[in-house]
Amino acid sequence: MIDKNPVDYATSPDMVEKTKEGPVLEGPKTESSKDTVAMTNDLLDKLKQIDKEYKKHKLKTGIELDFVCSWEDGRPLRHSHATILFELGASSQEISKRLRHSRVSTTDDIYIHVKEDIKKSTADLFNQAVEKIK
Structure with a gap:
């Protein structure tokens, strides 16, 4: 999952741990995990498109989602x-x-x-x- 707040398309996402109470955000496990991930312009455009859809959804429903990407x-x-x-x-x-x-x-x-x-x-x-x- 990619943490929605804030979306920084140039850096790697926070880790998400599932618990009985719901997802808990944590930072990377090790210092070497703090890094950027190479992305193509196509993927960056897709993430920006998903972010636009998120904003439309929020305006339409008033519901704020915590994550931009998940399966x-x-x-x-x-x-x-x-x-x-x-x-x-x-x-x-x-x-x-x-x-x-x-x-x-x-x-x-x-x-x-x-x-x-x-x-x-x-x-x-x-x-x-x-x-x-x-």
Whole structure:
């Protein structure tokens, strides 16, 4: 999730911890986690568009939302970010550096969620390798 107050499109978002009482905002866990994240102009434009929609929603309903970005299934943005990048072919090491993890194993074991289509494509790759040996 990206904290709405204030939206600073150039810096990384605060961490959000889920509790029984609701989300609790915290700063990054370590000093090395304080950093900026590279974004394309397209992504920046999309975030600005989402911010405009937020403002329209607030004017129309009077309801102030705490977050600009979140996923309907509740998965944290960092996990989705890692999984999407992995599905598109980014290496675990690249993703780990982007998320500022000190160990690639943290990214692999906790943040990247391997979906069924990835498992199938991995099986297909192995099958191709076996076919070449024949």
